[in-house]
Amino acid sequence: MFRTRLTDLFGMRLPLLGGGMMWLSDARYVGALARGGALGFITPRSFDGLDTFRAAVKACREASDNAPFGINITQSRRPEENRLVPHWIDIGLEEGARCFETVGPSPKDLFERIHAGGARVIHKCAFIPHALKAQDAGADAVALVGCEAGGHPGTNELPTFVLGALALERLSIPLALGGGIGSGRQVAAALALGADAVVMGTRFLVCEEIWAHENYKRHLAAQPAEASTLALRSTGHPWRVLDNATVGRTREMEAGGASRYPDFGPLSTGRLGRDGAYAAGDWNTGLLSMGPAIGFADRLEPVQAVLQRLMDDAATGAARLHALLPSSPSCTSVP
Numbered sequence: 149m150f151r152t153r154l155t156d157l158f159g160m161r162l163p164l165l166g167g168g169m170m171w172l173s174d175a176r177y178v179g180a181l182a183r184g185g186a187l188g189f190i191t192p193r194s195f196d197g198l199d200t201f202r203a204a205v206k207a208c209r210e211a212s213d214n215a216p217f218g219i220n221i222t223q224s225r226r227p228e229e230n231r232l233v234p235h236w237i238d239i240g241l242e243e244g245a246r247c248f249e250t251v252g253p254s255p256k257d258l259f260e261r262i263h264a265g266g267a268r269v270i271h272k273c274a275f276i277p278h279a280l281k282a283q284d285a286g287a288d289a290v291a292l293v294g295c296e297a298g299g300h301p302g303t304n305e306l307p308t309f310v311l312g313a314l315a316l317e318r319l320s321i322p323l324a325l326g327g328g329i330g331s332g333r334q335v336a337a338a339l340a341l342g343a344d345a346v347v348m349g350t351r352f353l354v355c356e357e358i359w360a361h362e363n364y365k366r367h368l369a370a371q372p373a374e375a376s377t378l379a380l381r382s383t384g385h386p387w388r389v390l391d392n393a394t395v396g397r398t399r400e401m402e403a404g405g406a407s408r409y410p411d412f413g414p415l416s417t418g419r420l421g422r423d424g425a426y427a428a429g430d431w432n433t434g435l436l437s438m439g440p441a442i443g444f445a446d447r448l449e450p451v452q453a454v455l456q457r458l459m460d461d462a463a464t465g466a467a468r469l470h471a472l473l474p475s476s477p478s479c480t481s482v483p
């Protein structure tokens with residue numbers, strides 16, 4: 149329905165990317181996105197070793213019914229945690245992934261390795277200078293996420309649509325826009341702006357194919373957009389999450405002087421949320437990545453149903469824009 153430079157580049161049917169989600173982007177979820185026409189990215193850091201990661205990529209290829217699927221390569225700020233990055237790329241390539249989403253500094257070597265394996269790469273970042281740097285370093289596309297994005301949007305304070313419109317004046321490679329996008333109207337708006345796709349995470353958190361505990365997903369589906377908040381601001385590396393008791397506790401610690409990740413002990417680790425909320429359903433345990441796009445998620449349903457509604461609403465949005473043009477016969481009748 150919407151053919152863009154990014155649907156051509158990666159070969160997916162819809163201009164929708166499901167950005168990698170730590171602990172959650174597994175074969176079942178990414179495979180469901182692929183079958184539905186979107187492009188998702190498995191997160192290697194979610195697996196306890198290279199063998200389990202390889203098995204997940206294999207399972208994802210089978211679940212994808214020949215549709216494209218990808219691998220998310222999130223580089224850590226701590227170099228010792230990036231030891232396995234080349235192996236993740238190689239395993240992805242060996243098992244048939246042809247799309248990569250990279251995050252983090254100095255990605256030139258990664259781009260070269262990915263390209264040498266015959267795959268394409270979209271580099272995700274939160275600042276226009278970083279997007280331009282990625283373009284110069286050889287990225288095939290960039291994804292820019294605004295301050296609304298769930299997870300770690302960095303210190304950027306610009307909202308998605310300001311960032312996107314400014315970036316489009318300077319970038320020449322395809323652009324995906326993300327952060328706070330959860331409805332088809334926004335998809336149409338991003339495409340009208342000039343983006344080639346959107347990248348979404350939060351909106352998919354309540355999908356049936358997300359393995360997290362049903363109690364957790366039901367809690368999320370009942371949340372308004374305002375339930376998203378920024379935690380750990382004092383560290384300079386804020387984290388956009390569900391407002392819960394753990395956030396309250398970190399704020400008390402900040403009032404007492406805590407300002408570095410280690411100061412928060414286990415509270416600042418992703419494993420706490422994985423075990424407490426995702427596995428056991430207790431939404432008050434852990435810092436749980438989530439943006440305001442949760443306000444668009446009001447029921448648990450399959451990925452396919454969400455994609456269908458997004459695209460139906462995007463088509464309505466595009467038709468509305470078209471009908472507003474003075475040359476359109478219906479321009480005076482549009483509300």
Ligand SMILES: Cc1cc2nc3c(=O)[nH]c(=O)nc-3n(C[C@H](O)[C@H](O)[C@H](O)COP(=O)(O)O)c2cc1C
Pocket residue numbers: 166167168169170172191220222251272293296297298299300326327328329347348349350351436437438439440441
């Ligand atoms: C639960 C969750 C976990 C995430 N984990 C990662 C990650 O490990 N690597 C990454 O590049 N982005 C991660 N993100 C960011 C998403 O890939 C995507 O860029 C973001 O969700 C888009 O903004 P939205 O949440 O407003 O849709 C995560 C987001 C969420 C909601």
